[in-house]
Amino acid sequence: MEQLPQLFLSRMKEMLQEEYPAFLKSYEVPRKFGLRVNTNKISVEKFLEISPFSLTPIPWVSGGFFYREDERPSRHPYYAAGLYYLQEPSAMTPADRLEILPGEYVLDLCAAPGGKATALGAKLQGKGFLVANDISNSRAKALLRNLELFGIRNSMVTNETPGRLAGYFPEFFDKILVDAPCSGEGMFRKDPNVAKTWDETRPEYFGKIQKDIIANAISMLKPGGKLLYSTCTFSSVENEGLISFVLENFPQMRLLDIAPYDGFASGNPALGNHNEQLKKCVRIFPHRMEGEGHFLALMEKQGNLSPSQELPKTKLDKTSQKLLENFFQNVLTSYDFQHIEVRGSNVYYLSDKDTSNLKGIKFLRNGLFLGELKKNRFEPSQPFAMALSSEDYAHTLNLSASDERISRYLKGETLLLTEEEIPKKNGWQLVCTDGFPLGWGKAVGNTLKNKYPSGWRQMY
Template sequence: MTDTSFLPIDFINRMEQDLGPDFHAFLRSYEENKISALRFNPIKADAAVIENCKDMLTGKVEWSNYGYYYDDENSRPGLHPYHQAGVYYIQDASAQLPVEMLCPQPGDYCLDLCAAPGGKSTQIAGYLMGEGLLVSNEPMKNRAKILSENVERLGITNAIVTSEYPDKLAAAFPEYFDRIMVDAPCSGEGMFRKNHDACGEWSLDSVKMCADRQADILDRAYEMLIPGGRLCYSTCTFAKLEDEEAVAAFVERHPDVTVIEERRLWPHEVKGEGHYAALLEKADDGRSEECREARSLAKIKQPNKKEIADFLEFKKGFSKEEKLSAQLMDEGVIKNILQLKDLLYLLPENAPDITGLHVLRGGLFLGTLKKNRFEPSHALALALKKDEYCNVFDMASSDIQTQNYLKGQSIMADVKDGWTLITVDGYSLGWGKASKGQIKNHYPKGLRLL
C-alpha cells in the first residue's frame, strides 16, 4: 500500500474529487522514485557532446527539443565539467514544457517575470541564440543572485537580470515584450514527492493566497505584452484555482486575450513531477509595430578610449570566427560598452533604458580595469567559443588536469604567455594566465571543487 501519510488530508480529499477514477494511480506515483532530467544548452552543445554523455542518458524527453532523462543512481552530472562549462542545465522534465509552448524566436524581446533559479530563462536564451533581448527578473534578491549565476554559466550574452516586483517592471516596460514567461510562485504541490517538507507549508488558505498573487502578476504581465504577443503561464501545482481557473479569470478580465493551448502533465502519466501550462495570445489591434518603435533605449555614456585602453589592447586577442568575438573586435563596439567605475559590460543590441531598476546583470560582464591591465571576467570566458580567442588550452573531460583546474590548481602547459582560455573538450571553462610553461589558475574561488 502506498504511504501517503506525509500528504495533507485536505490535499488528498481535493485530489480525489478532482481526479475521480485516476486518483489511485496518482497516489501510487508517490511510491515511485523521482526521475531526473537535464536540458542541453544549444548555445554551446552540439551532437558531439550528446554523444559524449550517452552513458549517463536514459532517454529523450518527448516534449522538449533538448531534454534528456539521466541515471541519477550511477551518474552525477552536476559534478561533471560539462556542468561547470554550461553545456547543460539540470531541470525536471515537466518544467521544460512551458518554454517549448512559448516557442520564442531569434530576435524576440522576451521577459521571464518570475525567473529564479533560471531554468526557463536559460531555455528561452537557447532559442534566442544571442538575437533579441531577454529580461530575466526575480523579485527576491537572494534568488536573483542564483539566477544571475546560471545566466552567466550558460554563456548567455543578450540577457539583463533584474530584481523588481512586477508593478515596477510594468511601469518601465509598457507593451514592450513579444514573449513573456510567467512561471508563477505557487503552492508547490508538484514538489511533494521529492520534498516532503513542502507539505508542511501547504494549506487550502495558502492555495487561495497564491491564486490572489498570481492574478496580480498576470495583470502586470498583460501590461508588458505587446499587441499580438504571447504569454505562457505555468505552475508546478495541481490546484485548479491556481491553474485553469486562474487562466479563465484572467481571460475574463482581459477579453482581448485568447487561450491558444492548455496542457497539464501528471506524475502518474509522464516521467516528471507534473506541471500546468497555458499559452495565451493578446489580440493585435494594429499597434504592434508602433509599440516596437516606441521601445526605450539605454542611455549610455560612451567610455573614454584612453580610460579603457587596457581592454582595447586585450581584445586584440579575439578572432572573427564567431559572433561575439567579431562584435568585440568591431571598432563600433564601444557604443555598447557600459563602464561602471572600473567594471565593463557589453550591453545587448538595442538594450532598453533600465534607469531606476535594480539590475544585477546589465548584459555581459566583460571584466575589470586594474592598474595598467585588464582582467577578463569568468562570464566572458563562458560566453566565448574555443575559436574566438587566440590563446587556448584544451583538456579532455576525463583528464586529471581538468579536475585539478576546477579545484584551483595551476596547469603545466606549453602555451604562449598571457591570458589563456581554458576549455574542456572544446567548451569554455574559465581563464588562466600563462607564464613560462605554467598556467596560473583564475577559476573563481567560489566555484572551485572541494
C-alpha cells in the same frame, strides 16, 4: 512516500475520479531526473556524441533527456562548462512550449533559479533582449550565475516586484513567461518537505498573488505578443481559476492551443468559469507522464506586433579603448565597441535594448560583464569566458575531461603545463575541456596561474 495531506487527497479524488487510484499509485514510483542541453553552446546531436551519461529522450521536450540518478552529471566538467542544465522533466515544458525567435524581447517574470530563463536565453541565440526577474535578491543571484554559466550575453537580471517592473516596460515584450509562485502540490513527490508545509489556505493565498503578477505581466506584453502562464500545482484556484480571471477581466487576451503530447491532459472548464476555451490549457499528472505535476496556459494579446527598437551606440574614452583593443586583438569573434559601456572600472557588452531610461530599477547585471579595467591592463571576467567558444580566442589550453588537472583547476589550484602546452608568450589562456571553455588562467613559464573565481569553485 510519506503521508500526503488528507484535504489534498480528497480534492484530487474529486478532480480525477476514476483516475485517482493511478494518481495515488504514482507516488510509489521514484521521481525522474532530467537534463536539458544548452543549444547556445552545443547542438543536441554533438552533445550526444560526447555525452558520458546514459540518456533517454524526454519525448515532449526538445533537447531534454532523462538520466540515471547515480550518474551525478552535476559533478562532471561538462556541467562546469555550461553544456546542460539539470531540471525536473515536467518543469522543462513551459519554456519549451513558448516559441522564441532570435531578436525578440523576452521576459521571464519569476525566473529564479534559472531553469526556464536559460532555456529562453538559448533560444534567442545571442540576439534580442532577455529580462530575467526575481523578487528575491538571494534567488536572483543564483539566477544570474546560471545565465552566466550558460553563456547568455544579451540579458538583464532584475530584482523587482512585478508592479515596479511594469512601470519600466509598458507593452514592451514580444514574449513573457510567468512561472508563478504557487502552492507546489505538483512537487510533493520530488520534495516531500513541500507536502509537510502545505495547508488548505495556500491555494487561495497564492491565487491572490498570481492575479497581481498576471495583471502586471499583461501590461508589459505587446499587442500581438504571447504569454505563457505555468504553475507546479494541481489546485484549480491557481490554474483554471486564474485563467478564468484573465479571460473575464482582460478581453484582449485569448487562449491558444499548446503543441500536443499524448500524456498531456486538457484543462477542465468545470474547474474554472466553465468557458470551453479552458480546454486549451494543459495539465501534467505524474500517473500519465514521467514527470511531476504542472499546468500551462498559452495566451496571446490581440493586436499587431510592432518591431523592437535597436540599441543606440555608445562611445568609449581613449584610454579604455586602447586597453580593450590590446586584449581584443586575441579575441577572434566580433564585438562591436559601440555596444561596450564602462561603468566605473567595470566593462559591459550591452544587448540590443536601450536601457538608459531604466534609472532607479534594481538589477544585478545589465549586459555581459566583460571584465575590469585596471592600471595599464584589462582583466577578463568569468562570464566573458563562458560566453566564448574555444575558437573565439587565440590562446587556449584544452584539457580532456578525464585529465586530473580539470578537477584541480575547478578547485582554484595552479596547474603545471607540459612542454607542448607552454605558450610562446606568457599571458591569458582560455581554459577549456574538450573544446568548451571553463574560465581563464594566466600562463607564466610552465605554470598556469588559476583565475577561476572562488565563488564558482566546487569540489569535483
